[in-house]
Amino acid sequence: MSAISKGALILGFAFLYAPIAVLVVYSFNASALVTVWGGFSTRWYGVLLSDGPLMAAALVSLRVALASALIATVMGTLAALALTRSGRFPGRALFTGLVHAPMVMPEVIAGLALLLLFVGLGLDRGIATIVIAHATLATGFVAVVVGARLKGLDPSLEEAARDLGAGPVRVFLTVTLPLAAPALTAGFLLAFTLSLDDLVVASFVSGPGATTLPMRLYSQIRLGVNPEINAASTLLIGVVTVVALTASRLMGRDARPGQGA
Amino acid sequence: MTPRPRLLRLLPVLPFLWLGAFFLLPVLITLKISLSEPATAQPPYLPVLDWSTGPQGWAHFLEALDFANYETLANDSLYRDAALSSLSLAAVATLILALVGTPIAHAMARAPAKVQPVLVALVIVPFWTSFLIRIYAWIAILKPEGLLSAGLMRLGLVDRPLEILGTQAAVLVGLTYAYLPFLVLPLYAVMAKADPRLREAAADLGASPTRVFWTVTLPLARHGLVAGALLCFIPMVGEFIVPDLLGGSDTLMLGRVLWSEFFSNRDWPLASAVAILLLVIVVGPIVVFREAETRRGEAAR
Amino acid sequence: MTVPTPTLLRIAGLTKRFGAFTAVDDVSLDLAPGEFVCLLGPSGCGKSTLLRLVAGFEAPTSGTIHLGADDLAALPAHRRPVNMMFQSYVLFPHLSVGRNVGYGLKGLGFGRGAIAERIATLLRLVRLEGFEARLPETLSGGQRQRVALARALAREPRVLLLDEPLGALDRALREETQGELRALQRRLGTSFVVVTHDAGEAMTMADRIGVMRGGRLVQIGTPADLYERPADRFVAALLGDVNLVDGRIAGRGEGAHRVEAGFGPFDVATSDRAWAEGEAVVVALRPERIDLAQADPATRLSGTVADRTYLGDRIRYGVRLSDGTLIRVMRPAASAFVPGDTVAVDIDPRAAAILPP
Incomplete structure (x- = not known):
């Protein structure tokens, strides 16, 4: 080189x-x-861990991330399956647009729009609304990740399963899903991290008692540089690094099985 | 055509409904709110559609909508400046990203095959650590009492602390930093797939490495470059965190404008109008992005 | 009285169109129980599509497929009592050899023990005993091929479809496997339909060969039928070496036609079709059935040896006839003509076939 x-x-x-x-x-x-x-x-770590509101916000973030990542993984996988397997169906172009648009859309638009929806519906804002918002935005990312894997799968694998007597449900559960599993996991982790990381959308759609970690950190940053934040970020970086490396290993590993037939 | 089981046709239904309800509908509602006026009430806008009032009520509702907010946007130079500033900052940042990111992606694609996944992981890891916090770290580096000034003064390169924080320069640094993976990764993906023998053929015909890069490597990778550039430019136009933390009062961006209209002025209708304006601005590039993606998918086949 | 051969698989008027492209064009074919049929043809001739139609991965544009009394076209792929062995084997990479082979046995009502026993029997059949726990990626090409075969046989289909089963194997392994495949088929009594582009392979294994071209079934018959009485020049050239010479029908005698070619007249025995005098035809002459002898003024056909190639067990000559036509002649190793020799050419009437031009 x-x-x-x-x-x-x-x-x-x-x-x-x-x-x-x-x-x-x-x-x-x-x-x-x-x-x-x-x-x-290590005194800042001590300060951090005894910072009640910060710890509470971290817990809120984890709960929201878990719930929204689960929903996004289900939605995103269904969308990826539909886009790669369902051929032409009415509204396919609109569907593709709806799936991919949230990925590039500026977050302020999404945040405001969702808030207006919740207000219009009379929904109380809180953890549930943040979960809905995060799930909606992450679905596209999961769909792209899972879709890429599904496209790379040899279609003869599903044909072979059908030839051996498996109905469509059994083909999906015993062949498609196991082979796509690493991508689903990577998609889940991606959605999880996106949720953990989000400030803008959460600020718009959250309510009393539902302060996420980025929201808390942001308000502290506005007040001035706070060394405790360094400790919080280092911990966060450590956690996310482990998660990210695991996901990368999974994505790397699933490059091989699909070609070994 | 293999007979398509009915099950396959049902697959898109659930995501379609979800996205329709939680993405499409909200955008339409935003449009409606942008045509309303602020009020000191809950919710803080008028008119509010009451479904129970029947067709007459709805007609009355439609009459109360107007374009007052859009007139404000058009007349007040603040918004015009913010829009232009958003577009120009995003454009400049994207350009810098292309200049900075292309050599990195190229270097990654030329690295030994075993090393490449590691490099990809190394690029991804910062992306997955808190965006907010990494921008916050730049404050510590860029502020007058920060590391950059202190380092340069220690080295004797400058004799006064640098005023970078709070200027457009800081915002550009932040934007470049934040979106670097979004340009590098798609570009790398395209470059890594290119047939190395094309380069070898060019070299065999007498082209220097520089000429090979400009006449063979880069043209072949242009789909990846365009895709990456759009993937950065579009969200950058509406970026909030970077200009808010690193910029100053002279760095106007539409994201910040929207935020302050909403949170500080509590003027929801005006904020909605800004959102619609932002949407209109990015719709064009989004369509171009989708077209480029489709063409890229077909070219790969 | 001839006992009519029972038909197991009946394909009638099967056509498959993809938009403007016709992949399979009005193909009709009957398969008897226990029969080994090869579909032979160049790539793109529709043989693989035909297989996929029978397996159920494509729906026919028109025509019918019946297995016994059942209309296969009404059944989705997973309910048809036929199984397929794919060209690239398509073993499930995430399942062990044992689970691959046993995949088709779920849902048939077997208990766990019965399934395990059946898997072991199948692996024994393909000489992969004890391979149950291995993963496909650890196997060689030949081993994967045998797992694919075992998997396709697990459900004891009445018809087994094989798509270029030996294509990925190297030459030595291929020849060995041809024999094994044939022996296996005879032992099981299952009807096999094998798609191949290798004429030699088809000749070795098949009871009957169906030649396909451009989506049509050009000719179907035993290897001997196709070799000695090809329907047209395409089939003739496909199976073995052949000389194709142009000529005109000069007359018709008992059981034979006289053909006038540029280099002289000769007789061709015919049994099926009567050709009209003066009709332009092409005659297929097999190189090994042409006799060469010392030049003799009494012979009608003579030629000059143009080249001689030593092939170890045979000699291949290029002989130029009186009108300049160059024909290939295969003679035993003892043949001693050299280039330049004048030879008398004798064409065995029973070893030539008259084809449409």
């Missing part, structure tokens, strides 16, 4: 990881100031 390419990679990854490195390093900085190194300390 040429020197230019190597240089591009190093600079690129340095750029990507610079803020993360800053956060991690300074989460252990005894001093609250960024430019002063006060020695290694």
